[in-house]
Amino acid sequence: MAKGLDVGTMNIICADKGDGSISFAQQRNAFLEMESNDLTKHMLDNSKVLYTQRGNNLNVLGEDAFKFSNVFNKHIRRPMKQGIISPDEKESIPIIKVIIERVLGAPEKKDEVLYVSVPANPVDSQLNVLYHSKTVEALAKKLGYNTFTIDEGLSVVYSELSDSNFTGVGISIGAGMTNVTVAYMATPIVSFSIARGGDWIDDQVSVATGMAKERITSIKETDFSFGPEYELGCVQGALAVYYDALLTYVLQQLKRKLSETAPPDAEFQVAIAGGSTRARGFIEMFEKRLSETELPIKISGIKKSRYVTPASKDSRDPLYAIARGCLIAALTKEASLAPEAQASDVTETNAKK
Numbered sequence: 001m002a003k004g005l006d007v008g009t010m011n012i013i014c015a016d017k018g019d020g021s022i023s024f025a026q027q028r029n030a031f032l033e034m035e036s037n038d039l040t041k042h043m044l045d046n047s048k049v050l051y052t053q054r055g056n057n058l059n060v061l062g063e064d065a066f067k068f069s070n071v072f073n074k075h076i077r078r079p080m081k082q083g084i085i086s087p088d089e090k091e092s093i094p095i096i097k098v099i100i101e102r103v104l105g106a107p108e109k110k111d112e113v114l115y116v117s118v119p120a121n122p123v124d125s126q127l128n129v130l131y132h133s134k135t136v137e138a139l140a141k142k143l144g145y146n147t148f149t150i151d152e153g154l155s156v157v158y159s160e161l162s163d164s165n166f167t168g169v170g171i172s173i174g175a176g177m178t179n180v181t182v183a184y185m186a187t188p189i190v191s192f193s194i195a196r197g198g199d200w201i202d203d204q205v206s207v208a209t210g211m212a213k214e215r216i217t218s219i220k221e222t223d224f225s226f227g228p229e230y231e232l233g234c235v236q237g238a239l240a241v242y243y244d245a246l247l248t249y250v251l252q253q254l255k256r257k258l259s260e261t262a263p264p265d266a267e268f269q270v271a272i273a274g275g276s277t278r279a280r281g282f283i284e285m286f287e288k289r290l291s292e293t294e295l296p297i298k299i300s301g302i303k304k305s306r307y308v309t310p311a312s313k314d315s316r317d318p319l320y321a322i323a324r325g326c327l328i329a330a331l332t333k334e335a336s337l338a339p340e341a342q343a344s345d346v347t348e349t350n351a352k353k
Contacts, residue, residue, distance in 0.1 A: 002113040002334040003145070004326025005104060006155075007096070007136045009080040009176030009199065010275055014103040015323035022327065024320050025103040027062035030076045031095050032069050034058045052091075052098055059091060061099055069214065076214070082195050083119045083177030084132035097139050107144045113334040114145035115326040117152045119177050123253055125195035148333060151191050153181025155325030160271035160303045162328075168269035168303075171250070172322055173276040175199045178250050180257075182297070184264050190257045196246055198276035204245075205238040226281030243279075247286055251293040258296050267300035273321030 004015040007029075014025045027050070034040065036058045044051050050061040060068050069076045079085065079092040079099075086092050104114070118133040133149055140147040150158075156170030156179075166186035172179045175198040182190040202220065206213045219235050230237035272286060287302055 001108050002327065002330035003104065003115075004155075004323045004328070004330050005100070005114060005116045005140065006152075006320075006323040006326060007080075007100070007116060007118075008174050008275070008322070009078065009083055009197070010174065011319070012096070012099050012103055013320060013323040015320065015327040017327065017331070022324060024323060025105075027099045027103055028066060029080055029096070029099060030065045030078050031059045031061045031091070032065040032072075032074060032076050034060060034068070034072070034074075050098065050102055052094060054091070059095060061095060062102070080132075080176060082125070082127060082199070083174065083179075083193065083197070084127060084129055085135060093135060093139075096136070100136075100139055101143065104140070104143060104145075110144070111146040112144070113330045113337070114140055114147045115150050115155075115330040115333070116140055116147060117155050117322050117326050118149045119179055120151045120153060120181070120191045120193045122177070122193045122195045123257065127195060129193070148329070150326060150329050151181055151188065152177075152179035152193075152322055153191055154183060154188055155322045155329065156271050156273045157181060157183045157186070157325070158328045159273065159321040159325030161269055164267075164269045164300075167266055168271060169254070169297075169299075170325075171270065171272050171274075173197055173246070173250075173272070173274040174322075175275065178246070178274075180250065180254055182254075182258065182263065182268065184266060189263055190254075190261055192253070192257055194250060194253055196249065197274075201239065201242045201246060201276070204242045205235060208238050208242075209233075209235055211235060220279070224279050226279060226285045243282075244285065244289070247289045251289055251295075255293055255295055263297050265298075267298045269300050269303055271303040271321075273318045275319045277318045 001016055001018050006013040010029055012027050012029050015022055036053055036056050049064045052059045065076045077089060079089055079095045116136055119129045121129055137147050137149055152172045153170040156172050157166050157168060161168040167184050170181045177197050178194040180192055181188050202213050202216045205216050216235060220239055224236050224239050283302060
């Protein structure tokens with residue numbers, strides 16, 4: 001059974017199609033350090049909370065890290081920063097390993113195909129994505145999967161643009177990065193990332209308002225939408241300002257990268273994905289900024305993902321589009337490998353005779 005894995009700065013999500021419909025397993029990519037004692041461990045075990053232990057400390061992982069951070073008024077820590085493994089956290093790789101193991105599980109058969117999303121090289125930063133990409137690929141391979149990687153922007157194209165023959169622009173606005181791929185019939189023409197995403201918005205709003213970043217993240221995810229006229233100085237107003245700044249910046253970078261190529265004479269549909277695009281009115285704001293940007297390609301329209309609640313696990317939710325695209329890539333690869341596997345079986349059978 002093929003699977004897709006989205007390793008994001010905020011969430012790690014697995015997609016599979018075991019019962020005919022796509023299902024998702026998800027964990028927040030975060031942890032909270034706590035002191036270890038027998039009672040705490042017993043409580044965590046009874047509640048089936050995901051955690052690791054190192055010396056006299058426990059690291060509570062995933063969604064429970066956010067719950068415990070509110071109870072104990074402690075800051076959560078993140079294994080990834082700006083879309084890649086954080087060099088500031090010594091526990092990054094062991095924690096990501098445990099979360100991947102939880103959402104993926106063991107393969108059901110030998111060499112089960114898995115596609116993992118990885119960021120493209122950034123155009124506005126010296127960040128190197130190679131180490132991150134090779135590390136997450138190796139973590140999945142150790143579980144026994146036949147693992148391949150795919151640029152995050154291309155996974156959006158796979159997920160959303162089948163009706164356009166996989167010709168279009170895939171944009172993923174995640175927590176750590178924004179990834180963009182322009183593809184023609186599933187072949188990338190331009191692929192790049194930008195070292196800004198939802199975290200950048202939260203950081204800027206935190207500086208502007210003096211409010212804690214965790215609180216801003218919570219407001220952004222549960223109590224923010226585009227359109228209303230917010231009172232000057234409020235958090236929602238600041239969020240709207242920095243969302244607008246991010247979209248303008250992304251489209252300017254896309255225009256610059258396209259000017260360096262010779263794209264084919266075709267119509268390109270735009271698909272938007274990522275957790276940072278879930279706010280009501282996001283697509284309308286994006287459409288407005290896109291209409292003001294003179295891109296050197298023909299845009300036929302924008303693929304609109306309907307708004308869903310943050311608690312939803314709907315396959316059309318933009319949060320799950322990357323994992324869904326990875327799954328489609330994995331299913332395609334699995335189908336292409338099937339004749340080879342059958343030929344191998346025939347050869348082995350004949351050899352035994």
